[in-house]
Amino acid sequence: MADAARPRRWHLAVPASRFVGREGELAAIAELFRRGDRLVTVWGPAGMGKTRLALELASRWAEAQAGEAVWLCELTACRDLRAVCGAVARAIGAQVAAGRREATLVERIGRALATEGPALLVLDNLEHVLEQTAPALDAWVRAAPELRFLTTSRERTRVPGEISYELGPLGLPAEGSTERSAAVALFLDRAAAHRATAPPPPGDERLADVAVLVRRLEGIPLAIELAAAREGVLGVGGLLARLGSRLDLLAGAARGREARQATLRGAIEWSWDLLDDRERRALACCSVFRGPFTLAAAAAVLAEPDAAAIDRIEALRDKSLLRAAPPGSDGATRFALYEGVRELAAEKLAERGEREAAVERHAAFYLAAGEAAAADFERRGGLDALNRIAGDLEELLAVAEGALAAAAGPRAGSSAAAQGALAEVAPRAAAERALRALSAIEPVLSTRGPFGAQLELLDRALAAAESLAAHPRVVAGALAARGRARRLRGQAEAALEDLERARAQAAALGAEALISGILADLGVLHHGRREMERARDHYEQALALHRALGDRRAEGRALGNLGALHHDERREGEAAAYYERAIAIAAEIGDGRLEGIFSTNAGLLEQERGAPAQARRRYERAAAILGEVGDRRLLAITLGNLGALHHEEGRLADARACHGRAVALLREVGDRRSEAIALCRVGAALASVGEVEEARRALEPAERLLAQLGDEPDVELARVASGFVDVALAQAARRAGRGDEAAAHAGAARRRIARAREGSPSSASRSDDVRLLLRILERSLAALGLPEAQAEGERELLLTEGARFVRPPGGGWHDLRERHAARRLLLALAEQQRCAPGRGLSLATLQEAGWPGERILPEAAANRIYVAMNQLRKLGMKPWLRRDAEGYSLDPALPVHYVAVEPGARGGGDARGGETGEGEGGDGGKRR
Numbered sequence: 001m002a003d004a005a006r007p008r009r010w011h012l013a014v015p016a017s018r019f020v021g022r023e024g025e026l027a028a029i030a031e032l033f034r035r036g037d038r039l040v041t042v043w044g045p046a047g048m049g050k051t052r053l054a055l056e057l058a059s060r061w062a063e064a065q066a067g068e069a070v071w072l073c074e075l076t077a078c079r080d081l082r083a084v085c086g087a088v089a090r091a092i093g094a095q096v097a098a099g100r101r102e103a104t105l106v107e108r109i110g111r112a113l114a115t116e117g118p119a120l121l122v123l124d125n126l127e128h129v130l131e132q133t134a135p136a137l138d139a140w141v142r143a144a145p146e147l148r149f150l151t152t153s154r155e156r157t158r159v160p161g162e163i164s165y166e167l168g169p170l171g172l173p174a175e176g177s178t179e180r181s182a183a184v185a186l187f188l189d190r191a192a193a194h195r196a197t198a199p200p201p202p203g204d205e206r207l208a209d210v211a212v213l214v215r216r217l218e219g220i221p222l223a224i225e226l227a228a229a230r231e232g233v234l235g236v237g238g239l240l241a242r243l244g245s246r247l248d249l250l251a252g253a254a255r256g257r258e259a260r261q262a263t264l265r266g267a268i269e270w271s272w273d274l275l276d277d278r279e280r281r282a283l284a285c286c287s288v289f290r291g292p293f294t295l296a297a298a299a300a301v302l303a304e305p306d307a308a309a310i311d312r313i314e315a316l317r318d319k320s321l322l323r324a325a326p327p328g329s330d331g332a333t334r335f336a337l338y339e340g341v342r343e344l345a346a347e348k349l350a351e352r353g354e355r356e357a358a359v360e361r362h363a364a365f366y367l368a369a370g371e372a373a374a375a376d377f378e379r380r381g382g383l384d385a386l387n388r389i390a391g392d393l394e395e396l397l398a399v400a401e402g403a404l405a406a407a408a409g410p411r412a413g414s415s416a417a418a419q420g421a422l423a424e425v426a427p428r429a430a431a432e433r434a435l436r437a438l439s440a441i442e443p444v445l446s447t448r449g450p451f452g453a454q455l456e457l458l459d460r461a462l463a464a465a466e467s468l469a470a471h472p473r474v475v476a477g478a479l480a481a482r483g484r485a486r487r488l489r490g491q492a493e494a495a496l497e498d499l500e501r502a503r504a505q506a507a508a509l510g511a512e513a514l515i516s517g518i519l520a521d522l523g524v525l526h527h528g529r530r531e532m533e534r535a536r537d538h539y540e541q542a543l544a545l546h547r548a549l550g551d552r553r554a555e556g557r558a559l560g561n562l563g564a565l566h567h568d569e570r571r572e573g574e575a576a577a578y579y580e581r582a583i584a585i586a587a588e589i590g591d592g593r594l595e596g597i598f599s600t601n602a603g604l605l606e607q608e609r610g611a612p613a614q615a616r617r618r619y620e621r622a623a624a625i626l627g628e629v630g631d632r633r634l635l636a637i638t639l640g641n642l643g644a645l646h647h648e649e650g651r652l653a654d655a656r657a658c659h660g661r662a663v664a665l666l667r668e669v670g671d672r673r674s675e676a677i678a679l680c681r682v683g684a685a686l687a688s689v690g691e692v693e694e695a696r697r698a699l700e701p702a703e704r705l706l707a708q709l710g711d712e713p714d715v716e717l718a719r720v721a722s723g724f725v726d727v728a729l730a731q732a733a734r735r736a737g738r739g740d741e742a743a744a745h746a747g748a749a750r751r752r753i754a755r756a757r758e759g760s761p762s763s764a765s766r767s768d769d770v771r772l773l774l775r776i777l778e779r780s781l782a783a784l785g786l787p788e789a790q791a792e793g794e795r796e797l798l799l800t801e802g803a804r805f806v807r808p809p810g811g812g813w814h815d816l817r818e819r820h821a822a823r824r825l826l827l828a829l830a831e832q833q834r835c836a837p838g839r840g841l842s843l844a845t846l847q848e849a850g851w852p853g854e855r856i857l858p859e860a861a862a863n864r865i866y867v868a869m870n871q872l873r874k875l876g877m878k879p880w881l882r883r884d885a886e887g888y889s890l891d892p893a894l895p896v897h898y899v900a901v902e903p904g905a906r907g908g909g910d911a912r913g914g915e916t917g918e919g920e921g922g923d924g925g926k927r928r
Contacts, residue, residue, distance in 0.1 A: 020189050022053055022170070025167065030057065033120075037163045038141060039157075039162045040148075040163045040165055041153055042054060042152045042153075045321065045338060046264075047223055047264060047267045048220060051125065054072075054150055055124075058070050058120060062120075065120075068118045068119050071121050073091040073092075073121065074125065075087055075124060075125050078129050081132040081136060082102055085109055085136070106135075107139070110143030114144045118146045118148075120148045120150060128270075138160060169220055170220075172219045173211040181211075183214035183219045183224060186224050186225070190224070191231040194228065194231070194232055209236040209237060213227065213240055217243075220340070222267055226263065226264060227239050247264055265344065268344045271319060271320070279316060280348065283321055284346075284348040285301050285358045286316070286322070287337065287343075289395065293334060295333065300362075300364070313335060317335060321337070322337060363403070367440065369392055370440030371436065371439075373385045373388040373389045374439065374443055378517075380589055381586075383592060383630065386444060389440065400461065403431065404460055404464065406426065407427045407428075407430040407468070408427070428469065431465040434461040434464070434465075435475065438457055439477050446484060458478060472508070473506075473509055479502035480517065482498050483502060486498060489670070489672060492525065495525055499522050502514075503518045503522070512545060513551070516546050516549060517542075520542040523536075523537075527564065535561075535565055542558050553591055556585030557594060560583075563582060567579075576602065576605060579601055582598040583602065592625040592628060593625075593634065596623075596629065596631070596634055599625070603641060603645075604641055607772070612645060613835050616642070619641055632669050633669045636661070643685075647681070647688065650898020656685055663679065673705075673709055676718075679699065681773070684721045687728045688776075690731075692725055692729065703715075706718050712763060713767035714767070717770050719752050721773055724749075724773075726749035727749050727777065727781060730746040749781055757774075782899070785812070796896070797877075797894055798898075799827075799899070800899060802823070804816060804817050806875065808877050809880070810876070814876075821850040825869065828850075832890075838889065839886060840882070842887040845887070846865050847865065850865065869881060879891075880894045
């Protein structure tokens with residue numbers, strides 16, 4: 001029987017260190033008990049802090065639940081059920097006779113627990129005696145209905161009624177952040193305790209390295225504490241440099257702990273020792289995975305049937321040696337190892353002599369899956385194939401890097417016979433394997449980036465493959481891939497050399513499918529260099545081969561590229577026809593990426609032809625499709641075009657939002673040329689709202705980069721974008737009454753415009769990016785009202801933000817700031833013309849637009865509308881205002897444009913056409 005006189009708090013040791021973090025976990029577990037759950041198991045991998053969490057919860061529970069007993073029972077030293085029963089009996093103060101049968105002991109402890117009433121019993125470190133103890137735990141839960149049980153284990157008990165609470169890593173700071181996350185706080189606290197100094201204050205530069213360190217340690221509390229113990233000797237930088245062998249680094253750093261908690265190696269070895277041999281082999285084999293893996297991949301690497309592999313993976317997951325990873329972009333369930341577990345498992349795999357075989361099975365599985373997905377993407381495009389490759393990207397990169405290491409030749413220490421046998425065959429096969437892996441991942445890296453990673457590996461693999469006389473077909477495909485990657489990095493000459501070499505090798509092999517793709521790539525390259533006839537020749541050759549091979553996707557791409565060629569040659573009707581045929585094929589075969597590319601191009605054509613509503617619909621459709629496909633580069637380009645349309649229409653806040661997303665995406669994927677063009681548009685937008693210094697900060701790096709790439713129209717684009725700074729300075733000077741200075745800045749902008757239109761062909765005729773910015777710049781100059789700046793804008797209706805000022809075609813500027821109804825009606829008419837050209841607005845709609853919220857009799861409203869429309873007619877709008885049975889409208893032939901620069905009527909107005917904030921841009925122009 002339990003001793004009723006004993007203290008109500010029992011065996012709760014006072015921890016030597018402060019409890020850090022885990023407040024959310026404590027609250028969640030306490031809530032489970034409060035709602036009536038009686039058996040909660042905190043489970044998780046080695047070093048996650050399960051014991052410390054349980055001790056803290058027990059301590060807080062004892063304080064909060066006065067009158068309840070709280071016991072902590074440590075089971076580490078127990079080796080069987082009898083020892084467990086003895087430990088529980090001692091913890092609760094129960095008198096049980098020694099030498100009894102185990103069943104009798106379990107029953108007597110159950111009766112003792114039943115007499116306690118409400119209480120909390122913590123059973124710590126249960127995993128090594130779980131099989132024997134689980135039936136006893138079930139009996140105790142049933143025998144003592146008022147008792148709550150909290151167990152900690154590396155494996156769930158699976159006792160009926162159990163609530164399992166998986167304990168994960170501590171909260172980590174975001175990439176690049178120095179925020180005080182729980183992991184950072186724990187490291188700083190423990191490091192300060194060892195040094196007896198205060199932790200660094202917020203903002204200290206050392207915090208950035210600490211954030212990196214705790215992320216590398218994966219937020220595992222034991223690893224963080226062991227690292228903190230050595231920080232005083234090695235420093236954070238020294239710890240980071242030595243993390244390649246974390247099991248040895250995080251050893252011998254703590255005294256006074258049990259062996260299984262004193263080192264990371266000891267903690268993981270404890271879990272390893274609890275496995276049976278089949279589970280040990282499975283865990284060892286899983287160390288060859290670099291990142292998360294699927295059950296199918298595990299079955300291949302384990303060389304076991306699916307059912308057996310599932311059993312092994314499930315057992316390792318249940319024992320916290322595998323963790324659940326987020327599903328990949330393909331949606332498949334994935335598992336992963338913590339790095340400390342991977343390091344130990346890799347050692348065990350080498351000890352078993354199975355590493356080479358496991359690596360070979362790993363490579364064979366991922367090569368087969370990657371090449372199948374890449375071929376599927378080449379035939380049909382689509383999101384599914386891209387996601388399959390993306391889901392295996394880390395493993396395919398591991399295959400490539402491992403193969404490159406093997407291609408360097410046999411390791412030192414190999415026998416002479418082995419070296420002779422491997423000297424030719426093994427390195428060559430390894431180089432080919434590296435090229436195959438890199439070719440398989442190209443669809444993802446070329447659409448989602450980063451481009452630089454693939455290019456470096458291709459350089460190494462091609463150098464090895466060509467020196468070892470690898471198979472010409474594999475080399476040709478890799479040369480073509482490198483040519484495409486180099487083109488995206490702005491290395492046109494090197495790209496041309498690669499593609500021509502690839503074409504020659506493919507022709508020698510008679511590989512028509514490979515040749516047709518290379519011809520299309522050469523067409524794109526020559527097109528980008530404005531070598532139109534050579535581009536046309538390659539496009540048409542590719543189109544003929546695609547049709548002969550029955551490759552509908554490639555045919556659609558070639559048709560769209562020919563459309564882009566006609567577009568650049570200003571043959572708009574032919575361009576539109578080609579685009580429509582390409583879009584139709586893409587929709588027919590379900591290739592969203594191809595449809596997104598040519599929908600964007602068609603939108604740009606509509607914008608140039610003065611149909612902004614149609615252009616907007618094209619861009620928005622393309623952005624939706626490309627977002628689904630996950631092509632970040634093309635999505636950024638489309639967003640940049642949409643942002644440019646916003647800019648042209650005076651919607652500068654919307655423009656800057658689009659540009660912000662676009663630049664961020666382009667930087668992620670590493671498309672340097674597109675990023676530079678995007679920055680040009682950023683600078684133009686910033687200058688249009690008067691943020692001259694911010695505009696210059698965007699334009700200067702863009703101009704330098706485009707000058708390095710050496711494409712003249714792109715260089716001219718940067719100069720045109722700088723013209724927006726000239727206009728902003730001219731406006732500021734005019735407002736300050738410095739007329740000569742304003743004229744000088746306006747003259748500089750006009751000279752930029754003239755230069756872009758000089759020559760045959762001019763930069764304006766060769767680049768849609770240049771043409772677009774020129775249109776907006778010319779309208780901004782026209783809005784200034786300075787001499788020689790009005791010719792281009794005289795044929796258009798120009799409005800500033802909110803129609804505060806209006807300039808009808810052929811007229812001067814009028815101030816509508818005090819004519820509220822007329823201004824609102826003009827805005828409504830302009831919006832209707834944008835969305836539905838030629839359709840009139842009813843009197844009821846105009847009444848709501850001009851006098852929002854007012855209750856007006858229909859006859860009075862009609863009279864008010866008539867008066868306001870008459871004001872607009874007198875301002876010079878009479879030829880352009882129409883009235884029919886539907887209501888009022890603007891002539892659909894009238895171009896309507898918004899400008900950010902306001903004239904100086906009544907002393908000038910606010911020049912800002914949009915909200916303040918950061919402005920970033922995307923890349924315009926067509927893509928092929």
